[in-house]
Amino acid sequence: MSAFTFSLASLLLITLSLSGLRAQSATFYFVDIGHGNVTFVVSPSGETMLLDCGGPPQTVNRIARFVEQNNIKKIDYMVISHFENDHMGAAAELSKRIPIHHWVDHGESVTYNKSDEWWKLRRGPWARAGMGLQDNANFDRYKAARSTGKHIVVKAGDKVPVKGLDVVVVTAEGEPIAKPLPGAGQPNPACANTPVLAEDDAEDGQSVGVVAGLGKFKFAYLGDLSWQPSRRLFCPENKVGNVDAYLVTHHAQVMTSELGDYYAGLSCCSAAEVKGLNPRVAFVSMGSQGHKFGTGDAMKRVMEVVGNDLWQTEKIVGGGEAGLNGPDDQLANIGGPPQEKVPYIKMEARADGSFQVTNSRNGFSKSYPAR
Numbered sequence: 001m002s003a004f005t006f007s008l009a010s011l012l013l014i015t016l017s018l019s020g021l022r023a024q025s026a027t028f029y030f031v032d033i034g035h036g037n038v039t040f041v042v043s044p045s046g047e048t049m050l051l052d053c054g055g056p057p058q059t060v061n062r063i064a065r066f067v068e069q070n071n072i073k074k075i076d077y078m079v080i081s082h083f084e085n086d087h088m089g090a091a092a093e094l095s096k097r098i099p100i101h102h103w104v105d106h107g108e109s110v111t112y113n114k115s116d117e118w119w120k121l122r123r124g125p126w127a128r129a130g131m132g133l134q135d136n137a138n139f140d141r142y143k144a145a146r147s148t149g150k151h152i153v154v155k156a157g158d159k160v161p162v163k164g165l166d167v168v169v170v171t172a173e174g175e176p177i178a179k180p181l182p183g184a185g186q187p188n189p190a191c192a193n194t195p196v197l198a199e200d201d202a203e204d205g206q207s208v209g210v211v212a213g214l215g216k217f218k219f220a221y222l223g224d225l226s227w228q229p230s231r232r233l234f235c236p237e238n239k240v241g242n243v244d245a246y247l248v249t250h251h252a253q254v255m256t257s258e259l260g261d262y263y264a265g266l267s268c269c270s271a272a273e274v275k276g277l278n279p280r281v282a283f284v285s286m287g288s289q290g291h292k293f294g295t296g297d298a299m300k301r302v303m304e305v306v307g308n309d310l311w312q313t314e315k316i317v318g319g320g321e322a323g324l325n326g327p328d329d330q331l332a333n334i335g336g337p338p339q340e341k342v343p344y345i346k347m348e349a350r351a352d353g354s355f356q357v358t359n360s361r362n363g364f365s366k367s368y369p370a371r
């Protein structure tokens with residue numbers, strides 16, 4: 001082979017591998033559907049994963065509109081972190097509008113067939129008569145829809161087999177992965193500032209938490225994981241390690257023990273979790289029409305790590321318990337009349353670890369180079 005043909009061949013190879021790397025991008029959409037969490041993930045393979053399907057059944061119109069506006073035709077894997085309405089409520093209705101191939105969750109609801117007395121102890125001021133029956137009806141509706149697709153029950157350590165992504169379940173049913181993720185497992189100094197609190201035996205604590213990876217890039221989503229199961233995941237050693245991006249657990253909600261020890265144990269995002277993950281960017285999603293959180297304490301803990309790199313599907317409003325907000329340009333829904341285009345924050349991640357985040361409201365965008 002002459003030197004000339006050799007260099008042509010290597011040029012071609014370099015060009016091919018560069019375009020291969022560029023094509024290796026995954027898109028994450030954090031959507032303001034009005035109530036709860038919805039994150040759509042489009043893998044480089046074209047397969048799609050939906051992380052939670054938040055909102056009561058009536059929010060389905062908003063999710064369906066988002067799906068249509070963004071040309072999503074099917075959901076290959078729908079991962080439901082836990083069986084509460086702000087995470088699974090719209091799933092059954094959505095399955096009538098768009099094909100859902102695999103339903104991934106932790107199996108059965110631990111709150112099924114619980115008495116009003118049981119609920120009273122766990123929901124205190126928010127408990128209502130008939131709460132148990134309503135909870136049963138919600139889960140029955142979800143289960144009936146789930147039976148129309150393939151059901152996958154996951155435990156910590158399992159993978160969600162989305163083609164083109166590496167999706168590892170790091171916690172489920174309150175149990176962490178037995179072995180740390182590759183490169184993780186170091187002692188976590190922030191455990192010293194993360195006290196032991198009460199256990200949560202309702203659904204939040206059962207949350208299926210995942211780390212979705214693409215090459216060097218990693219994104220963590222832990223649903224509404226309560227304090228103690230999170231502590232088991234991050235203490236005494238950090239079993240997850242650092243990630244690039246993190247959707248703040250449990251809508252950035254911290255509860256004080258004034259209501260009782262049980263409530264403090266429902267709080268999110270301990271120092272051990274946030275410092276252990278050490279993300280470059282964080283996202284907060286609550287729902288602009290209900291279930292508003294973003295408690296000051298939680299937001300401060302997150303900002304201590306990510307600084308201004310905090311993006312929100314909606315602005316946190318109100319006084320008292322309401323927390324801080326990220327920079328205005330990085331909030332998708334800032335109130336006002338309902339928008340025709342469903343607000344979202346989009347993250348495009350590449351295998352080299354670089355990513356870009358964009359706000360649908362104003363097109364404001366920031367690039368994060370590979371480390």
Ligand SMILES: [Zn+2]
Pocket residue numbers: 036037084086087224250251
């Ligand atoms: Zn929730």
